[in-house]
Amino acid sequence: MSQTATARGEQWNSTGATAEAAPEPCVFVLFGASGDLARRKLLPALFQLYQRGLLPESFALVGASLSPLGREGFQASIRSSLEQSLGEQDGTAWQAFARRLDYVAMDLSRAEDYTRLGERLSQVDREWGTRGNRLFYLSVAPKLFGPVVDHLGAAGLARARSGSWVRIIVEKPFGTDLSSARQLNARLHRHFDESSIYRMDHYLGKEMVQNLLVLRFANGLFEPLWNRQHIDHVQITNAEALGMEGRGGSYEQSGAVRDMIQGHVFQVLSLLAMEPPQDLSPESVRSAKVEALQTARAFSPERIRTECVRGQYGPGQSGGSLVPGYRQERGVAADSGVETYALLTMRFDSMRWAGVPFYVRSGKRLKERVTEVVVRFKPGPFHFPGLDGQEQTEGNRLVIRIQPEEGLALRINTKVPGRGLRMREVDLSFLYAQGFGERLPEAYEPLLLEGLLGNSTLYTRRDMVERSWELVMPVLEAWGATKAEPNYAAGTWGPAEARSLLESQGRAWNRE
Numbered sequence: 001m002s003q004t005a006t007a008r009g010e011q012w013n014s015t016g017a018t019a020e021a022a023p024e025p026c027v028f029v030l031f032g033a034s035g036d037l038a039r040r041k042l043l044p045a046l047f048q049l050y051q052r053g054l055l056p057e058s059f060a061l062v063g064a065s066l067s068p069l070g071r072e073g074f075q076a077s078i079r080s081s082l083e084q085s086l087g088e089q090d091g092t093a094w095q096a097f098a099r100r101l102d103y104v105a106m107d108l109s110r111a112e113d114y115t116r117l118g119e120r121l122s123q124v125d126r127e128w129g130t131r132g133n134r135l136f137y138l139s140v141a142p143k144l145f146g147p148v149v150d151h152l153g154a155a156g157l158a159r160a161r162s163g164s165w166v167r168i169i170v171e172k173p174f175g176t177d178l179s180s181a182r183q184l185n186a187r188l189h190r191h192f193d194e195s196s197i198y199r200m201d202h203y204l205g206k207e208m209v210q211n212l213l214v215l216r217f218a219n220g221l222f223e224p225l226w227n228r229q230h231i232d233h234v235q236i237t238n239a240e241a242l243g244m245e246g247r248g249g250s251y252e253q254s255g256a257v258r259d260m261i262q263g264h265v266f267q268v269l270s271l272l273a274m275e276p277p278q279d280l281s282p283e284s285v286r287s288a289k290v291e292a293l294q295t296a297r298a299f300s301p302e303r304i305r306t307e308c309v310r311g312q313y314g315p316g317q318s319g320g321s322l323v324p325g326y327r328q329e330r331g332v333a334a335d336s337g338v339e340t341y342a343l344l345t346m347r348f349d350s351m352r353w354a355g356v357p358f359y360v361r362s363g364k365r366l367k368e369r370v371t372e373v374v375v376r377f378k379p380g381p382f383h384f385p386g387l388d389g390q391e392q393t394e395g396n397r398l399v400i401r402i403q404p405e406e407g408l409a410l411r412i413n414t415k416v417p418g419r420g421l422r423m424r425e426v427d428l429s430f431l432y433a434q435g436f437g438e439r440l441p442e443a444y445e446p447l448l449l450e451g452l453l454g455n456s457t458l459y460t461r462r463d464m465v466e467r468s469w470e471l472v473m474p475v476l477e478a479w480g481a482t483k484a485e486p487n488y489a490a491g492t493w494g495p496a497e498a499r500s501l502l503e504s505q506g507r508a509w510n511r512e
């Protein structure tokens with residue numbers, strides 16, 4: 001297979017936005033500007049967009065958080081975080097970017113502080129010609145989402161002036177269960193229209209996740225085969241090699257289902273399972289995704305018992321060293337029952353997917369960091385008489401590697417050279433890095449750009465977030481009633497039950 005990508009259809013991408021579109025003038029208001037996410041991901045992504053000429057000329061950023069930084073202190077702290085992620089920064093690009101950075105020290109729970117913020121934003125509008133267009137970004141502790149939204153509303157900052165726009169991006173986690181997600185949606189809707197609410201899921205910014213639409217619907221090879229007639233089952237593996245990295249305290253409130261499956265993994269799942277959208281508008285694409293989840297079968301107690309597996313890592317080996325178990329991590333209770341691994345068998349009651357299981361698994365401290373989808377096709381219908389059947393019963397496999405080393409591999413049966421007819425599986429493979437020869441942007445770059453452009457395709461709609469919670473609730477409730485026990489060693493592929501579950505159905509994980 002050729003490793004060189006052609007640039008056909010350059011104007012067209014999965015978001016429906018053209019590559020050339022430029023955002024309108026605006027102020028980006030970053031709540032939680034001195035926090036970890038802002039420093040590690042958001043500000044470097046914005047700076048990269050700026051360097052690539054993708055931000056408007058009239059662009060300014062106002063950081064807002066409790067730290068008494070002052071404008072210069074804020075600029076210096078951003079510069080040092082950019083240096084950590086992107087290397088030394090003292091060029092003209094940095095100077096020009098730094099001029100656009102302002103800071104307001106404020107207590108996010110105090111109404112008066114929002115009046116001050118509003119005054120500063122008006123000043124910035126005058127100084128930078130940002131025309132009253134505002135993008136608020138909530139990169140704060142989840143307990144502050146609701147209060148910040150209410151305060152913005154009360155201070156009149158959620159309403160756009162005529163001819164301007166106001167948008168709000170809400171970081172994850174969006175609720176901790178169905179009822180808290182509904183409450184947060186209701187609170188947001190008191191002040192903002194759905195069309196101006198952008199719920200963040202950074203997996204939607206990953207190139208290979210965006211590519212799923214193109215892969216499925218722009219390839220005559222795959223589109224006709226993408227159904228129960230030809231697909232035996234699908235696997236989604238989301239594996240991390242790292243453990244808690246100091247986040248044990250907050251992970252105690254979540255676990256693998258809340259942290260990864262309900263959001264990131266279901267985004268991938270819905271793109272794999274959905275029907276073709278009518279067009280590439282945000283509403284059509286997002287409707288097709290949520291409609292797919294509407295057909296997902298609910299988890300009965302029986303299904304939870306026989307088709308789901310949870311796990312928690314004990315001590316083990318990772319990256320060549322001994323690492324502690326989950327219960328020994330900082331901030332974690334010594335008898336914690338939180339799952340660090342989850343396998344859910346998803347089934348769709350639809351014409352397309354009847355009888356095709358989608359095995360989704362996600363875990364911490366697994367053998368390696370890899371997120372991939374494996375589509376396992378049914379084996380060919382015919383056995384050559386006289387051949388050992390074992391070799392030819394392998395169905396073809398399409399492996400979609402989301403990270404790292406983004407790419408595709410199509411595993412097919414081929415004849416081993418020499419006399420006779422022996423077969424072996426070989427890969428037709430494509431690696432993004434080789435095919436396109438350029439750096440793939442970090443997920444936050446395309447996401448922030450789309451938010452600035454007002455394209456919400458890559459953001460989660462209200463019905464999707466609520467449906468995702470609805471699906472996992474029975475699992476959370478059943479698992480919450482008892483404790484997960486350590487049942488896999490760090491640095492392995494997870495609990496033995498996850499392997500035997502597939503084995504009992506005559507299947508095997510692509511990696512184990």
Ligand code: BG6
Nearest residue numbers: 172202240259260264371403443
């Ligand atoms: C976050 C989770 O949303 O995603 C983390 O809270 C997880 O626990 C991270 O490590 C994984 O993101 P990525 O892009 O590294 O796969």
